[in-house]
Amino acid sequence: MGNSGLPVPARRDDARTWESVRDRLHDRGLRWTPQRRALVTVLSETQGHVTGAELIERCRLRDPATTPSTVYRTLDVLEQLGIVRHGHGPNGREEYHVLPDAVHGHLHCQRCGASWEISADEAASIVRSLQAERGFEVDLSHVTIVGRCRTCRD
Secondary structure (H helix, E strand, O other): OOOOOOOOOOOOOOOHHHHHHHHHHHHOOOOOOHHHHHHHHHHHOOOEEEEHHHHHHHHHHHOOOOOHHHHHHHHHHHHHOOOEEEEEOHHHOEEEEEOOOOOEEEEEEOOOOOEEEEEHHHHHHHHHHHHHHHOOOOOHHHOEEEEOOHHHHO
């Protein structure tokens, strides 16, 4: 676990991350089923953010027997391993970030739909203020700030 209490993210440039998933799942008492293999393959081909529904759809293209419960249970374990991290996008939609480099939040333009990642450094003053003023510890990975981007404001 990192200082934030979240799993230390896996490194994107480490191909061994994907090669080790089977053994890491076995270590947690999970079988290496065709459904889990499909999910790991789909994740290894995904960059950035993806919803659970999108993952299920992509997995079913590889293995029609894929069930949502298996996908979500496996995602929970993969999050514990630091391979994915779930967060919430606009409108509270749950998303998964594949091989996150660091904890980050998001900005989302409600007019054009564009989204950007905000680093912990960028969000530091807001996080510090909430901690100091309210005693509230922010989980930045679940923060999405909705507003209007520079282009849409002009």
